[in-house]
Amino acid sequence: MVIEVRDGVAVVDGVPRVLVTADYPYYRDDPAVWADRLRAVRDELGIEVITCYLPWRHHQPEAGTAPDFTGLTHPARNVTGFLELCRELGLGVVAKPGPFIHAEVNYGGLPDWVCPDADPAIEPLLDSAGTPSRWADATAPAGRALPAPLGPVFLARATQWLSAVGKEVLAGAEAVVALQIANEGIYTSGALPLTAYDYSPSGLAFFRDRLRSWYGTTQAYNAVHGTAYAGWADVAPSGVGLLAQADWGRFHAEYLAEVYRVWARAVGSELPVFVNLNPPTVPELDDWLARVRPELWGGISYGFTNWMGVVSADRDAHARYVIAAKRAPGPNLEENWGFSELYDPAYIDGATSFHQSLLALAAGASGFNVYTGVAASGWGPELDAGHEGPYPDSAPIDADGAATGKAPVVRALADYFAAHGAEFLECVPVRRDAFGLYLPYAGIAALSGALSDSLSGSPAGPAGPQCGRALRAFHERMRVRGLDYGLVDLESVSAEELAAYRTVTVPGGPFMHRRVQELLAAYAAAGGRVLVDGPVPTLDERLAPCALIAPADPPADAGEGLVLYGEADAYLRSHPTRDVHHLVVLVRTGNEGPVGVRTPYGTAEVVAAEGGGAVLRLAGGELGDLVVRGLNAYLDCAVEASVRLNGVRVGAPGPGDLIRIR
Numbered sequence: 001m002v003i004e005v006r007d008g009v010a011v012v013d014g015v016p017r018v019l020v021t022a023d024y025p026y027y028r029d030d031p032a033v034w035a036d037r038l039r040a041v042r043d044e045l046g047i048e049v050i051t052c053y054l055p056w057r058h059h060q061p062e063a064g065t066a067p068d069f070t071g072l073t074h075p076a077r078n079v080t081g082f083l084e085l086c087r088e089l090g091l092g093v094v095a096k097p098g099p100f101i102h103a104e105v106n107y108g109g110l111p112d113w114v115c116p117d118a119d120p121a122i123e124p125l126l127d128s129a130g131t132p133s134r135w136a137d138a139t140a141p142a143g144r145a146l147p148a149p150l151g152p153v154f155l156a157r158a159t160q161w162l163s164a165v166g167k168e169v170l171a172g173a174e175a176v177v178a179l180q181i182a183n184e185g186i187y188t189s190g191a192l193p194l195t196a197y198d199y200s201p202s203g204l205a206f207f208r209d210r211l212r213s214w215y216g217t218t219q220a221y222n223a224v225h226g227t228a229y230a231g232w233a234d235v236a237p238s239g240v241g242l243l244a245q246a247d248w249g250r251f252h253a254e255y256l257a258e259v260y261r262v263w264a265r266a267v268g269s270e271l272p273v274f275v276n277l278n279p280p281t282v283p284e285l286d287d288w289l290a291r292v293r294p295e296l297w298g299g300i301s302y303g304f305t306n307w308m309g310v311v312s313a314d315r316d317a318h319a320r321y322v323i324a325a326k327r328a329p330g331p332n333l334e335e336n337w338g339f340s341e342l343y344d345p346a347y348i349d350g351a352t353s354f355h356q357s358l359l360a361l362a363a364g365a366s367g368f369n370v371y372t373g374v375a376a377s378g379w380g381p382e383l384d385a386g387h388e389g390p391y392p393d394s395a396p397i398d399a400d401g402a403a404t405g406k407a408p409v410v411r412a413l414a415d416y417f418a419a420h421g422a423e424f425l426e427c428v429p430v431r432r433d434a435f436g437l438y439l440p441y442a443g444i445a446a447l448s449g450a451l452s453d454s455l456s457g458s459p460a461g462p463a464g465p466q467c468g469r470a471l472r473a474f475h476e477r478m479r480v481r482g483l484d485y486g487l488v489d490l491e492s493v494s495a496e497e498l499a500a501y502r503t504v505t506v507p508g509g510p511f512m513h514r515r516v517q518e519l520l521a522a523y524a525a526a527g528g529r530v531l532v533d534g535p536v537p538t539l540d541e542r543l544a545p546c547a548l549i550a551p552a553d554p555p556a557d558a559g560e561g562l563v564l565y566g567e568a569d570a571y572l573r574s575h576p577t578r579d580v581h582h583l584v585v586l587v588r589t590g591n592e593g594p595v596g597v598r599t600p601y602g603t604a605e606v607v608a609a610e611g612g613g614a615v616l617r618l619a620g621g622e623l624g625d626l627v628v629r630g631l632n633a634y635l636d637c638a639v640e641a642s643v644r645l646n647g648v649r650v651g652a653p654g655p656g657d658l659i660r661i662r
Helices: 031-044 079-088 151-168 200-217 218-225 240-267 286-289 315-326 350-363 407-426 439-448 468-481 514-525
Strands: 003-006 008-013 015-017 017-022 049-053 092-098 132-135 140-145 178-179 332-336 367-371 433-437 488-489 504-509 529-533 564-567 568-574 580-587 595-599 602-607 614-618 622-628 642-645 648-651 658-660
Touching: 003 178, 015 433, 017 332, 017 407, 031 079, 079 092, 079 151, 151 178, 151 240, 178 240, 200 218, 200 240, 218 240, 240 286, 240 439, 240 658, 286 468, 315 350, 315 468, 315 488, 332 350, 350 367, 350 407, 350 568, 350 580, 350 614, 367 648, 407 580, 407 614, 439 468, 468 504, 468 529, 504 514, 514 529, 564 568, 568 595, 580 595, 580 602, 580 648, 602 614, 602 622, 614 642, 622 642, 622 648, 648 658
Parallel strands: 017 049, 017 367, 049 092, 092 178, 332 367, 433 488, 433 504, 504 529
Antiparallel strands: 003 008, 008 015, 132 140, 564 595, 568 580, 580 614, 595 602, 602 642, 614 622, 622 658, 642 648
């Protein structure tokens, strides 16, 4: 198995595929059962690609000793043997060597000897107040200081670890098809405020180096910012003024990109590299938008995770999840399929994870991960002192290796996308409107507190340029109308990409890059509509006069939404050259009765469980393959899953799921 990644899509042995994977934390289990559990993933779940973290603290617990990858010091450290088992069973592997992994492992998987508290030579990560950022767990409830990623001592040690993985584990492992670097940002910190990091000496040195590359000289910087700095060392981080705040947001984007690049290079592998960003929180939406700029990452591919709530019941969680899925092409690399005790009891039933996995794909993801596919037990407190087995509590394959009630649901999705994944990706989402991200406003809003909305999403806080609040309001308007939408970065989108939409909504404010204004003006001249949420910009990025945008009125609501009745969300993808469509219907918690959905062939009526949903293939005027979830034990909901199209009904024989594939 050979995987390439093209525009966020996994191309497996030359064929684009929806990347369906399952995580197995080998380091938490008895090596004697590894082969059995891997067979269960392959045979019961129908999944051909495993993901697994390689915890640094597990393989190299002591400073000054070489990492153990062969089980010399403990059988569960024999990751080379684990990967060979995967090869023998025909399974590919996405290896995830961190160096920070979270995964409910002590100190996020970092060895204790890289903690600044233990070694004063290691520079700590600092927040805006100069306080070290700390990671709390059962072994250190008050938290342990985290190392600054670009600090020279830690960077050298992290590079040694990643290089050892590359040379001693990956170089001879035929099963490994891709890598994932870091976890949810750097230290599960992708959604933290811009004031949370990095104010360490190494971080500020990188910030000032970026300023030098952007402005050239301090004199040029002073001319734009109205300051009188004598040298770069005098420039304060996250300073006062709109442009200084925008600079700090831009620094965060380049800082994250630099850490990703440095760590990926350290592995020394030619394999494709993913990252997995955690979705934004509601209060820190602008912080996340300012920091997460996949356009800067070069050959590193975007991916994201779940862990934000039950999207079928929580509109905030829904918005955060959809925005994460739309930010850039790439797979969902951690969907919660197993943790009901640690996160939310709704995950005890597979309907919740089924709904969210389909939402990710419908909103724009190119794959999903079952996290974790297998429950494990048998680790020591040196690895995880805070949790008891099994980990997780309700996985599709339990800690004894038996398939649970979730297994057929995973298998149905895996089989559907094995049969139709390439076609699904060829089909074009039906989206006529887009939101244009102008990310300098995200940095400004994050630092000025402009996005201080409550969880209800109502506007609050000081006035000023912002991006997140406008995006959230746009998302809610589109969801109420039942319409899908595109999400584009105005500083990198092409004229051809923008031309695919009838409208683009942009956040308003005092300035906007001249080239962005020129792009929007040309789009409008060609017939597109530019809608501005707020003041129309009259200055360029250097605050020189520039007023090229003529905002249009929004188009009348023509009743284009897909959902005709019932409480649900629907997404349609249509093939550009063939009469083939894929329809995803996601039933919200609280819905009772059928859901009517507009299709190219008339109304389809879908009966599915609360919090469940359906994926349907439509071709030549008829209903083809489908998967419909009719059960949700958590909500005590059991219906006869069915679909009716043009008078023809396909249904389950009784309360339960409906699965028809080939």
